Amino acid sequence: MEVRDPQWLRGVLPLLVLTVLTRGECYGYDLSRQLETAGLGTIKGGTLYPVLARLEREGSVAIRWSEPTSGPARKYYRLTPAGKEQLAAGATAWLAFAERATQLLRTASEEHHDATT
Amino acid sequence: MEVRDPQWLRGVLPLLVLTVLTRGECYGYDLSRQLETAGLGTIKGGTLYPVLARLEREGSVAIRWSEPTSGPARKYYRLTPAGKEQLAAGATAWLAFAERATQLLRTASEEHHDATT
DNA sequence: CCAAACTAGATAGCAACGCCAACTAGCTGT
DNA sequence: ACAGCTAGTTGGCGTTGCTATCTAGTTTGG
Numbered sequence: 001m002e003v004r005d006p007q008w009l010r011g012v013l014p015l016l017v018l019t020v021l022t023r024g025e026c027y028g029y030d031l032s033r034q035l036e037t038a039g040l041g042t043i044k045g046g047t048l049y050p051v052l053a054r055l056e057r058e059g060s061v062a063i064r065w066s067e068p069t070s071g072p073a074r075k076y077y078r079l080t081p082a083g084k085e086q087l088a089a090g091a092t093a094w095l096a097f098a099e100r101a102t103q104l105l106r107t108a109s110e111e112h113h114d115a116t117t
Numbered sequence: 118m119e120v121r122d123p124q125w126l127r128g129v130l131p132l133l134v135l136t137v138l139t140r141g142e143c144y145g146y147d148l149s150r151q152l153e154t155a156g157l158g159t160i161k162g163g164t165l166y167p168v169l170a171r172l173e174r175e176g177s178v179a180i181r182w183s184e185p186t187s188g189p190a191r192k193y194y195r196l197t198p199a200g201k202e203q204l205a206a207g208a209t210a211w212l213a214f215a216e217r218a219t220q221l222l223r224t225a226s227e228e229h230h231d232a233t234t
Numbered sequence: 235c236c237a238a239a240c241t242a243g244a245t246a247g248c249a250a251c252g253c254c255a256a257c258t259a260g261c262t263g264t
Numbered sequence: 265a266c267a268g269c270t271a272g273t274t275g276g277c278g279t280t281g282c283t284a285t286c287t288a289g290t291t292t293g294g
Contacts, residue, residue, distance in 0.1 A: 003210070003214075004210065004214050005128040005207075005210070005211070006128075006251095006252055006253065006279085007127035007128030007251095007252080007279070007280075008127070008128045008129070008211065008214050009251090009252065010124040010125070010127045010128075010250080010251060010252070010280095011122040011123075011124030011125050011127075011250095011251090012125070012218055013251090013252080015222060016218060016221055016222070018225075019221055019222055019224065019225040020221075022224070022225045027271080027272095028271070028272070029270065029271050029272080038217060038220075038221045039217040040214070040217055040218065040221070043252095044252095044253075044254080045271080045272065045273080046252085046253065046254065046255080046256095046273085046274085047251090047252050047253065047254095049271095049272060049273065049274090050251080050252085050273090050274090051251090051252090053273090054251095070260090070261070070262095071260070071261060071262095071269095071270065071271080072259065072260050072261075072270055072271045072272075073259095073260085073271075073272085074270095074271065074272090075271085075272070087225055088225075088226075090122075091222045091225055091226065093120075093121065093122070094122070094125065094218075094222065095219060095222060095223070097120075097121045097122075097125050097157070098125075098215045098218070098219055100155060100156040100157055101129055101133060101157065101211075101215070102212060102215055103155075104133055104136055104137075104155045104157070105132060105133070105136055105208045105211065105212060106212070107136065107139070108135075108136040108139045108204060108205075108208055109205075109208065109209075123250090123280095123281055123282065124250075124251075124280095124281080126280090126281065127251090127279080127280060127281070128279090128280085130280090130281080144242080144243095145242070145243065146241065146242050146243080160281095161281095161282075161283085162242080162243065162244080163244085163245080163281085163282065163283065163284080163285095164280090164281055164282065164283095165243095166242095166243060166244060166245085167244090167245085167280080167281085168280085168281085170244090171280090187289090187290070187291095188241065188242080188289070188290060188291095189241060189242045189243075189288065189289050189290075190242075190243085190288095190289090191241095191242065191243090192242085192243070
């Protein structure tokens with residue numbers, strides 16, 4: 001079985017990206033590795049870059065090109081104030097939703113050991 | 118602001134439906150109200166019935182028509198053994214995913230009060 | 235008595251978005 | 265020279281929740 005259903009990322013992935021960016025500016029390829037390290041599975045380029053492009057169009061992130069002395073050029077992203085607000089609102093709402101879904105889903109696993117608290 | 122982003126239900130809605138069905142057999146219209154009561158927002162017919170149809174096609178739920186003495190006929194759904202397995206596997210995987218996403222998202226809110234544990 | 239509102243379910247078409255695959259391009263190591 | 269990694273981009277696909285609309289029975293109100 002796969003580690004995650006692709007659909008589960010929908011709507012959350014932009015929030016996860018913005019969250020990583022609160023640590024400081026970062027480029028796409030590194031972002032992808034940080035998300036993997038966070039246990040969220042592999043986020044391939046074809047998934048990540050379109051998300052970053054959307055965030056940029058919405059003004060949630062700002063970009064800066066770096067042309068390092070060695071290696072390919074990197075596109076560094078950093079949070080804008082608008083991005084911070086979007087993250088704050090979105091994260092709060094998602095966490096509330098996930099909390100309720102978690103509560104409901106847990107009742108299924110607990111059905112067999114009724115701990116009368 | 119809305120209570121939830123529509124996208125957040127993707128992939129989880131079938132699990133939520135199956136979870137409600139662990140309480141016993143239930144018909145669609147009532148399912149929709151139970152999900153709302155659980156704090157997950159309104160799940161309209163156009164969303165719910167296709168989900169139930171998929172679950173039936175996959176053999177995760179079995180149906181029974183009731184023709185009550187009054188009111189429209191109801192289609193009662195109940196979990197099959199296959200549905201229970203699907204729920205167990207899916208719920209575990211989603212809970213793990215949500216746990217990791219929650220951890221990451223919380224770091225953004227905690228960024229400003231560095232509690233050095 | 236007819237209309238509105240509610241219960242109960244079904245379906246068509248739309249749009250968002252993550253996925254796969256393929257591509258450019260620079261650098262490194264053998 | 266060529267394979268492989270880093271870095272980013274694009275096109276088209278499939279899933280699936282949403283809106284809107286429809287059928288049909290029941291109840292309530294003017």
